[in-house]
Amino acid sequence: MSSPCSPRQRCGRPAAVGERAAVHPGAWWLWSLCLGTAATRTTNPLLLGLLISVSAYVVAARRPDTPWARSYGAFVKLAVAVLLIRLVFAVALGSPIPGTHILLTLPEVPLPDWARGIRLGGKVTAEGLVFALYDGLRLATLLICVGAANALASPTRLLKSLPGALYEMGVAVVVALTFAPHLIADVRRLRAARRLRGRQDRGIxxxxxxxxxxxxxxxxxxxxxxAAMDARGYGRTAAVPAAVRRTTAALTLTGLLGVCAGTYGVLTAAGGTYGLPVLLAGLAAALAGLWLGGRRTPRTRYRPDPWDLRAWLVAGSGAGVAVLLVLAASRDPAALRPGVVPLVAPELPLWPAAAVLLGLLPAFVTTPAKEPS
Incomplete structure (x- = not known):
């Protein structure tokens, strides 16, 4: 009889070939977040529509047949709602963009002096509506990219891959992320049951x-x-020396401050000399703090997900899209941010569009995921 593995040991037999078909969940999240980062660099509706099409194609080709994978449609509906709300606000509250093409004039509500700069009703211009459409479409694209990550990456497998120091916070995030898919599945099940009984399932x-x-x-x-979390010892920590706890807190706090200062330096012209070194030093300190903090949460890893070549390709394709769109935004901002005053038809820039198509790589280098039973 084999001896039991230690709390910090990776336990379990190797997974079968079919069970290893799923890509590491962290790779899917990096891919989708990079697509979302690329969406924040442009307001060109053609590029944003291309980003949405790329994420939708990969989701349709590679998402598993599980309840949480069906949440992509809910995120799409949420994105459409956000876009419509943005347009309604532009009509009702006006737009800071001046325009000459007046579409309609609404009755304007007079406001007191302390609300100067805000108006209700008034002239609705085509320039203001187009600006609101571009701005809302960018946020909608970001939501759809996050929905793609929820549909492709298993929350439980993602939790299993987190460092020990982030385990408790990861449990809270995973529970929050799985709430919407389970809620959608319950609503569908109950509505189907009511329809089978001949009862109404629509309306108030x-x-x-x-x-x-x-x-x-x-x-x-x-x-x-x-009850399951309590039975598995959730929240219990191992005893570590006080010096290790103080060192962990100091490294984590210093690392986070360094990351903030370094990011500010990278984004500003005045901090070009110190920004990158401070950012790298902060990341190193924060990672060291996470590594020491993981000693307080010893836990086993049953069938750990390997970060293989497919995971590198998936994450690398998303990173390539983000880097190339950032470069395109700095070199040709007019193509990625079409103007609305005067109104011009947006054009599709060729090499940024080709960069977005790089995000289709996961649909060809991976296989349809099979969740182990």
């Missing part, structure tokens, strides 16, 4: 009659999760 009455069982199921799931 149907929403209220579906909402109470969904809330009850969420509370039961929370109690079961709390």
């Amino acid at each position: 009455r149907g929403l209220l009659q579906v909402g109470l069982p969904v809330l009850e199921g969420a509370l039961e799931r929370s109690v079961a999760l709390a």
Whole structure:
């Protein structure tokens, strides 16, 4: 009989070939966050639409058949809602962009002097609506990229890959991320059951009659999760010397301050000489603090996810899109941020568009994921 593994040892038999088909969840999150970073560098609707198409194609080709993977549609609906709300605000509250093409004139509500600069109603211009459309589409693209990460990366496998110092915070994040997919699955199940019984599942009455069982199921799931976490020793820490705790706190705090100061230096012209060294030193101190902090949370790793060549390709493709879009924004800002005064039709820049297509690489270098039972 083999001896049990230590708390800091990686336990479990090697996974079968079919079980290793899934890419490391961290690679999917890096890929999607890099696509979101690229979306923040442009307001060109053609490039933003291309980013949305790339993420949608990869999700359609590679997401597993699990409840949490179906949350992509909810993020798309949320993005559409954000875009519509942005346009409604532009119509009702006006826009700071001056325009000459007046589409309609709404009744304007007079406001007191202390609300100067804010208006309700008034002239609605085409320039203001186009500016709001570009701005809202950028935020919508960022939300869709985050939804792609939720659909492609298993939250439980992502939690398993976190360092020990971030384990408790990671559990809270994973529970928050899995709430929406489970909620959507419960709503679909209850609506299907009501339709089979010939009852109404739409409108205010149907929403209220579906909402109470969904809330009850969420509370039961929370109690079961709390009991399971307590049974597995969640929140218990190992005894470490006081000197190690003080060193961990000092390294983490110093590292975070260094990262903030270094990032400020990199983004400003005055800090070009000290920004990058301070940023690297802060990252090194923060990583050292995380490594020491992991000694307080010893835990086993059952079937750890390997960071293989496919993970490097997935993360590298997203990083390539982000880096190339950042370079394009600095060299040709007019192509990535089309003007609205005067109104001009946006053009698709060729090499930034080719850079965005680099994000399609995960659809060809990976296989459809199979979640182990």
